[in-house]
Amino acid sequence: MRVLLLGGGGREHALALGLAADPAVQTLIAAPGNPGIAALADIRDVVAADPGAVAALAVETGVDLVVVGPEAPLVAGVADAVRAKGIPVFGPSAEAARLEGSKTFAKDVMTAAGVPTAGAYTCTDADSVAAALDAFGAPYVVKNDGLAAGKGVVVTDDRASAEEHARECGRVVIEEYLAGPEVSLFVVTDGEAAVPLLPAQDFKRVGDGDTGPNTGGMGAYAPLPWAPPGLVDEVMRDVVHPTLAEMRRRGTPFAGLLYVGLAITASGPRVIEFNARFGDPETQVVLALLETPLAGLLHAAATGTLADHPPLRWRDGAAVTVVVAAEGYPATPRAGDVIAGADRPGVIHAGTRRDADGTLRSAGGRVLCGTATGSDLAAARDAAYELVRGIELAGSHHRTDIAAAAVEGRITIPA
Numbered sequence: 001m002r003v004l005l006l007g008g009g010g011r012e013h014a015l016a017l018g019l020a021a022d023p024a025v026q027t028l029i030a031a032p033g034n035p036g037i038a039a040l041a042d043i044r045d046v047v048a049a050d051p052g053a054v055a056a057l058a059v060e061t062g063v064d065l066v067v068v069g070p071e072a073p074l075v076a077g078v079a080d081a082v083r084a085k086g087i088p089v090f091g092p093s094a095e096a097a098r099l100e101g102s103k104t105f106a107k108d109v110m111t112a113a114g115v116p117t118a119g120a121y122t123c124t125d126a127d128s129v130a131a132a133l134d135a136f137g138a139p140y141v142v143k144n145d146g147l148a149a150g151k152g153v154v155v156t157d158d159r160a161s162a163e164e165h166a167r168e169c170g171r172v173v174i175e176e177y178l179a180g181p182e183v184s185l186f187v188v189t190d191g192e193a194a195v196p197l198l199p200a201q202d203f204k205r206v207g208d209g210d211t212g213p214n215t216g217g218m219g220a221y222a223p224l225p226w227a228p229p230g231l232v233d234e235v236m237r238d239v240v241h242p243t244l245a246e247m248r249r250r251g252t253p254f255a256g257l258l259y260v261g262l263a264i265t266a267s268g269p270r271v272i273e274f275n276a277r278f279g280d281p282e283t284q285v286v287l288a289l290l291e292t293p294l295a296g297l298l299h300a301a302a303t304g305t306l307a308d309h310p311p312l313r314w315r316d317g318a319a320v321t322v323v324v325a326a327e328g329y330p331a332t333p334r335a336g337d338v339i340a341g342a343d344r345p346g347v348i349h350a351g352t353r354r355d356a357d358g359t360l361r362s363a364g365g366r367v368l369c370g371t372a373t374g375s376d377l378a379a380a381r382d383a384a385y386e387l388v389r390g391i392e393l394a395g396s397h398h399r400t401d402i403a404a405a406a407v408e409g410r411i412t413i414p415a
């Protein structure tokens with residue numbers, strides 16, 4: 001199989017590791033890639049969110065499968081353009097990617113499908129914002145109603161900050177606050193058949209103890225020792241299959257990766273959000289545990305043959321990833337700093353670039369992810385932090401509590 005992978009972050013480095021390890025993959029091409037991916041794939045330059053350019057590259061390189069990593073190309077219609085050339089693509093159509101691209105659309109689909117989620121209002125002016133904030137009370141949840149790379153959400157007890165975020169965004173979705181631990185569940189689907197991956201948890205806030213602003217994600221672990229038995233089956237039954245059925249009913253089936261972000265509340269799992277692609281950094285830990293060849297799985301989803309795919313096989317144990325972020329991330333990340341200690345197995349490149357002389361430099365907010373597996377969560381966590389300790393990057397910061405509460409048995413579901 002010849003595979004073209006689109007994107008250049010940590011998620012795509014993790015996908016590249018999985019694809020390159022699949023014995024069915026003879027050639028892996030990545031665009032635009034990054035220095036970590038360059039060790040596994042031929043790198044091509046393309047504007048990943050330009051449907052015509054990506055389709056032309058897929059034709060030129062004669063690939064059998066295109067895997068779209070990030071959300072922006074999906075919302076721009078890259079999967080449609082590639083599919084129109086008769087090339088299988090793992091990633092939903094632009095219409096279906098609206099499950100991520102518009103919070104209002106996602107709420108409409110959930111309501112029609114009877115999916116348990118937070119109550120919400122879409123607001124466009126100060127009066128409707130005030131009414132919605134009054135209706136739900138604190139803590140206030142205010143979401144930009146468009147793609148915001150995971151950073152368009154403000155959760156706060158401070159009324160003025162909630163109103164200010166709403167003003168800045170223009171069109172927002174204001175939601176009921178959902179209390180309970182969060183779960184990220186990735187589901188591979190061809191639009192009809194659906195296969196869940198292992199549930200994972202990520203860490204959105206920049207600081208230890210879930211303090212500071214939201215980020216793209218500062219670390220993750222899988223599986224979840226505290227998850228209620230039957231959680232995945234319940235989410236497949238009550239969330240995933242009804243949502244896929246509603247998307248088919250609308251004539252816009254969702255095929256690709258449905259990312260279900262959930263809060264496990266006192267009344268059961270509630271959807272916080274859908275994404276239309278693998279999450280970053282949960283992909284790093286979930287794929288580290290997947291034994292089933294990745295390209296075969298994604299190809300089955302891309303060709304509508306997922307129902308015939310054998311059950312997934314998983315490695316025993318657990319995986320942890322810890323993000324090393326640039327100074328100033330998330331507000332004003334500094335780029336261009338020299339990195340040492342990154343060229344080791346398990347160090348995933350998220351925001352890096354390499355000079356002509358081979359020097360590795362930071363080139364993004366989230367720079368590297370120390371990713372390790374272990375016989376249990378505690379061992380995986382120790383190994384991930386050992387990797388992080390070996391990384392040198394001036395001014396960088398990372399959370400020190402990734403997976404700590406789970407290891408210590410401190411995660412509880414509200415009664």
Ligand code: AMP
Nearest residue numbers: 118141150153175176177178204272273
């Ligand atoms: P989102 O981009 O929708 O995933 O939101 C980012 C983060 O904000 C989530 O991972 C949650 O931690 C938090 N969040 C979003 N919606 C809610 C909600 N309704 N209740 C509580 N927390 C939320």
